Amino acid sequence: xxxxxxxxxxxxxxxxxAAALAQNxxxxxxxAGGQSLGPMLNLRLVRPAxxxxxxxxxxxxxxxxxxxAVTIGAAVTHAAIADGRTPDVGNRILARIAxxxxxxxxxxxxxxxGSLCHGDPAADWLTTLTALGASAITxxxxxxxxxPLAHFITGAFRTALAPGEIVQAVRVPxxxxxxxxxxxxxxxxxxEFAHAMAAVLDDSARGVRRAVIGAAxxxxxxxxxxxxxxxxxxxxxRTAGLDAVARHMQAVALKRALAEAVA
Amino acid sequence: xxxxxxxxNGAEVSATVEPRTHLADFLREQLLLTGTHLxxxxxxxxxxxxxxxxxxxxxxxxxxxxxxxxxxxxxEGLADDPIAAALRSAFTAEHAxxxxxxxxxxxxxxxxxxxxxxxxxxxxxxxxxxxxxxxCTGYNGIVRAIRRVLAQRPQDVIVAKPPLPRGQFxxxxxxxxxxxxxxxxxxxxxGDTLKQTLRLALPRETVWRAxxxxxxxxxxxxxxxxxxxxxxxxxxxxxxxxxxxxxRFAGEAIVTYDSHGGQIKAHGRDPASGTxxxxxxxxxxxxxxxxxxxxxxxxxxxxxxxxAQFGRGPVVRVFxxxxxxxxxxxxxxxxxGEAIPEAPRLRAGSLIWRALWRWLRGLIGxx
Ligand SMILES: Cc1cc2nc3c(=O)[nH]c(=O)nc-3n(C[C@H](O)[C@H](O)[C@H](O)COP(=O)(O)OP(=O)(O)OC[C@H]3O[C@@H](n4cnc5c(N)ncnc54)[C@H](O)[C@@H]3O)c2cc1C
Ligand code: FES
Ligand code: FES
Numbered sequence: 001x002x003x004x005x006x007x008x009x010x011x012x013x014x015x016x017x018a019a020a021l022a023q024n025x026x027x028x029x030x031x032a033g034g035q036s037l038g039p040m041l042n043l044r045l046v047r048p049a050x051x052x053x054x055x056x057x058x059x060x061x062x063x064x065x066x067x068x069a070v071t072i073g074a075a076v077t078h079a080a081i082a083d084g085r086t087p088d089v090g091n092r093i094l095a096r097i098a099x100x101x102x103x104x105x106x107x108x109x110x111x112x113x114g115s116l117c118h119g120d121p122a123a124d125w126l127t128t129l130t131a132l133g134a135s136a137i138t139x140x141x142x143x144x145x146x147x148p149l150a151h152f153i154t155g156a157f158r159t160a161l162a163p164g165e166i167v168q169a170v171r172v173p174x175x176x177x178x179x180x181x182x183x184x185x186x187x188x189x190x191x192e193f194a195h196a197m198a199a200v201l202d203d204s205a206r207g208v209r210r211a212v213i214g215a216a217x218x219x220x221x222x223x224x225x226x227x228x229x230x231x232x233x234x235x236x237x238r239t240a241g242l243d244a245v246a247r248h249m250q251a252v253a254l255k256r257a258l259a260e261a262v263a
Numbered sequence: 264x265x266x267x268x269x270x271x272n273g274a275e276v277s278a279t280v281e282p283r284t285h286l287a288d289f290l291r292e293q294l295l296l297t298g299t300h301l302x303x304x305x306x307x308x309x310x311x312x313x314x315x316x317x318x319x320x321x322x323x324x325x326x327x328x329x330x331x332x333x334x335x336x337x338x339e340g341l342a343d344d345p346i347a348a349a350l351r352s353a354f355t356a357e358h359a360x361x362x363x364x365x366x367x368x369x370x371x372x373x374x375x376x377x378x379x380x381x382x383x384x385x386x387x388x389x390x391x392x393x394x395x396x397x398x399c400t401g402y403n404g405i406v407r408a409i410r411r412v413l414a415q416r417p418q419d420v421i422v423a424k425p426p427l428p429r430g431q432f433x434x435x436x437x438x439x440x441x442x443x444x445x446x447x448x449x450x451x452x453x454g455d456t457l458k459q460t461l462r463l464a465l466p467r468e469t470v471w472r473a474x475x476x477x478x479x480x481x482x483x484x485x486x487x488x489x490x491x492x493x494x495x496x497x498x499x500x501x502x503x504x505x506x507x508x509x510x511r512f513a514g515e516a517i518v519t520y521d522s523h524g525g526q527i528k529a530h531g532r533d534p535a536s537g538t539x540x541x542x543x544x545x546x547x548x549x550x551x552x553x554x555x556x557x558x559x560x561x562x563x564x565x566x567x568x569x570x571a572q573f574g575r576g577p578v579v580r581v582f583x584x585x586x587x588x589x590x591x592x593x594x595x596x597x598x599x600g601e602a603i604p605e606a607p608r609l610r611a612g613s614l615i616w617r618a619l620w621r622w623l624r625g626l627i628g629x630x
Contacts, residue, residue: 004535008265008282008328029507031329038324039305042285043569044535046507051282053329062430071432079318085426103394104375105312105319119506121578137432144433155585156578157506169432190393193575217581241580 003041007050014059014139014166020052021164030054030166032075032114035106055111059139060168063087070094071137071171074113082107089132089174093181097128103191113167116149119157122193125170126153127214128183130222131199132172139168146171153219179203182260184253185215196249198257200228211257213250217241230254265328271296272340280327287311287322290337298338298367302396305572309395312368313337319375338367346374346417353408361399369395373409378421383413457562457583461591465598467556471523471548473598474558477516483593483603485586495519501531505582510538510570523548538568560587 009028011017021028028050031037040046054060060075065087072086072094080086081098088094101107101115101124115125116136126149135146138161149170152160161167175181185197197214211228213221213236221236223229230251237247264279271294280289285304290296290313302308304323311322314336341347350373353359360366369392376383376391383391388406397405463470473479477497481489486502501512514531524547532539542564551557562583566574574582593603 002288003283005281005283008326010329010331031326034324034326034329035306035321038285038321038326040508040573041283042304042324043572045510045538045569045573047509047535048507051326055329058428059430062428062432063426064429064432073427073430073432076427080424080427083424085424103309104379104391105309105321105372105394106306108315108318108320109325120573122575137435139433144435146435155505156581157508157573159506171432190390215577217577217579241577241584243576246577 004044004047006041006048009050009052011052011054011057014054014057014168015141017052017054017057018139018141018164018166020050021166024050025163028052030117032111032117033077033109035102035110036114036118036120054166055109060113064169067174069171069173071169072112073169074167075111076113078102078107078110078112078115079104081112089172090177090179091181093132093175094172097124097183100124100185101191106191112170116152116170117159117161117167119153119155119159120193121153121156121218121220122195122197122215124185124194124197127197127212127220128199129170129172130220131183131201131210131212132175133201133208133210134170134172136167137169137171139166140164144168150220150222155218175201175203175208176205178205179208180261180263182257182262184256184260186249186253196246196253198233198250198254200254200257200261202228202261211254213237213240213254216250228258230258267328267331269327269330269332270334272336278327282326282328284327285323286313286325286327286330286335289327290322290335296337296339300364300367302364307396308365309368309372310365312371312395314340314371319371338370341370341374344374346377346412349412349415349417350374350377350408353411354405357404357408357411359400359404359408365395365397365399369397369405373405373412376409377412377417381413381416383409385410457560457564457580459560459562459583459587461558461560461587461594462551462555463558463591463595463598464555465595466554467523467548467550469598470556470558470594473594474525474546474548475520477518479597480590480594483590483597485589485593503582505574505578508570508573510536512538512540514540533568533570536569538566538570540567541565558591 009020011020029048031051031053032055055075060073062073063086064071070087070089078098078101082095084095112125115123130149135148136152137146138144147160154160180202182200185194187194194215200211202209209225209228211223217240221240223232233254234251237250265282266279268277287299287301290299299313299322300310302310306321306324312319313322316334350370372395388409478489481487489499491498495517497516503510510533512531512533516527516529519526527544530541542562544560544562546560549557596603
């Protein structure tokens with residue numbers, strides 16, 4: 001299987017990458033780890049005229065942290081997070097999520113930014129980081145913007161990014177030390193995309209009680225406060241393209257995530 | 264063609280590659296290192312697993328042109344590796360291979376398990392092997408072989424890599440954007456079935472006359488075009504795009520009508536990806552008061568081939584609901600004599616067009 005022909009740009013820094021994208025709007029796509037784009041290219045579902053490689057850019061491979069949040073560069077791999085090479089938000093929450101994504105060989109190249117920008121409703125980072133209240137920090141010549149992940153995906157495989165906008169990092173707020181976290185996904189086989197998934201953050205010290213359900217037909221379904229119950233989830237999921245079996249699986253996933261968050 | 268210099272099995276290799284050539288094809292066809300096998304070519308089966316900078320990776324979804332400066336090691340380059348040698352003997356002793364197709368990738372992953380997870384038990388080994396498919400052995404022999412090598416406690420365990428560097432990220436200048444969400448509400452039933460209801464602020468007879476004109480209906484479907492009508496057979500095209508994904512289905516539909524309703528049998532194929540779509544639908548136009556009507560569609564569909572990997576059931580349903588929504592709006596506009604609002608669409612130009620454009624710019628004296 002061969003992708004349709006494309007040109008490849010290997011910019012030396014983020015400004016060059018942005019320029020290459022801007023000069024080829026609508027024709028160029030960013031290539032991070034290639035672990036989602038590669039399959040789509042090989043299957044010829046996506047046929048861009050140009051790819052702009054960004055996985056090697058130092059600006060995207062770093063991390064930062066302060067008292068409130070951990071910021072992870074967009075090109076940081078799932079494996080680096082799983083191995084604890086990045087700061088975590090407590091209790092190895094991020095490391096455990098990363099370790100459950102795909103397979104080690106995929107985690108070694110797949111990036112946190114690429115996963116979010118691919119916009120697969122069943123992606124682990126999309127659901128879990130939305131529950132953690134994270135934002136995508138974008139980069140443009142005039143400065144960036146922070147897009148809360150709850151609004152980052154406008155539909156399956158579609159993001160709120162403007163043409164040519166690059167995600168530079170993900171900023172994940174730290175839950176308080178008393179926070180409870182739960183995450184459950186239902187897969188027939190480890191490493192495949194989930195059929196149902198739910199993440200729960202219960203952090204009363206920060207006034208947050210949130211559940212997020214992924215693997216639906218569109219953006220993750222966010223439930224806040226009193227709404228965090230399987231019944232409310234069932235109602236919210238009526239517009240998410242799920243059949244009765246899938247809705248049941250989602251309710252079970254939420255129950256299990258809630259149980260983990262209580263434990 | 265792009266020049267690239269990388270290290271393969273310890274030796275520097277300098278070559279020119281087409282950017283679309285994946286690393287496995289490069290290794291097999293340009294360097295004749297055929298130990299790297301290809302199964303699925305989309306990252307799922309693990310047959311192509313090799314080492315890049317010492318870590319396992321799928322050679323089928325890495326492009327050779329992006330590997331400049333990297334250290335690539337294939338199964339051929341593990342001939343003298345002590346853990347790989349121990350694994351080879353253990354694979355022989357435990358009957359861990361039959362046809363051998365999965366074995367090169369299996370050995371690379373097995374070596375990774377031995378080095379990275381020296382305390383792995385059987386469950387952990389099986390979990391780690393989920394990314395390497397074997398159609399012959401049933402895995403028992405493979406798991407036993409890895410346990411045998413783990414029990415020998417080889418010394419070459421992985422040294423933990425350093426933390427990632429600290430960096431500074433762009434200052435956020437803009438507030439968060441206001442977002443428009445695709446707000447479609449599909450009513451769904453189990454299986455690959457879809458039920459769509461369109462409410463139109465138009466009398467039933469007006470809608471029914473429109474429904475009896477397939478070309479008119481097609482003109483209301485975003486991305487659809489009728490190429491010919493021959494009796495009840497309609498040939499046409501449908502371009503479906505979902506983010507960066509685009510499929511162009513060419514196909515045929517047979518439409519039969521009864522009183523205020525009918526059936527559609529349709530099938531199509533996207534030649535670029537080989538995705539096939541078939542659908543059987545029944546439709547009904549009903550009165551909803553004197554000035555309004557509804558069209559209900561019951562669709563049973565099957566999506567087969569590459570697109571089905573990404574267009575899973577829920578995604579297809581929400582997507583179909585969005586299309587139905589657009590069809591309803593366009594049909595209303597059409598029947599009221601208004602122009603159909605053009606959906607904004609960024610079209611990716613073809614390479615040929617880009618090349619032509621460059622050449623033209625060159626002629627005019629640009630760059
Ligand atoms: C076999 C297999 C199983 C998998 N299983 C899972 C799973 O269980 N759970 C899961 O969550 N994921 C899974 N994945 C996907 C994996 O996590 C990918 O690594 C990830 O989705 C994409 O990251 P990437 O760096 O490879 O991005 P790429 O494939 O390079 O890019 C993905 C998309 O994002 C865009 N993009 C990339 N970076 C940026 C950026 N910085 N700014 C703007 N746009 C950008 C690209 O243009 C492209 O459209 C699986 C993948 C494979 C091959
Ligand atoms: S051929 Fe690469 S994973 Fe199947
Ligand atoms: S030995 Fe035949 S596929 Fe594994």
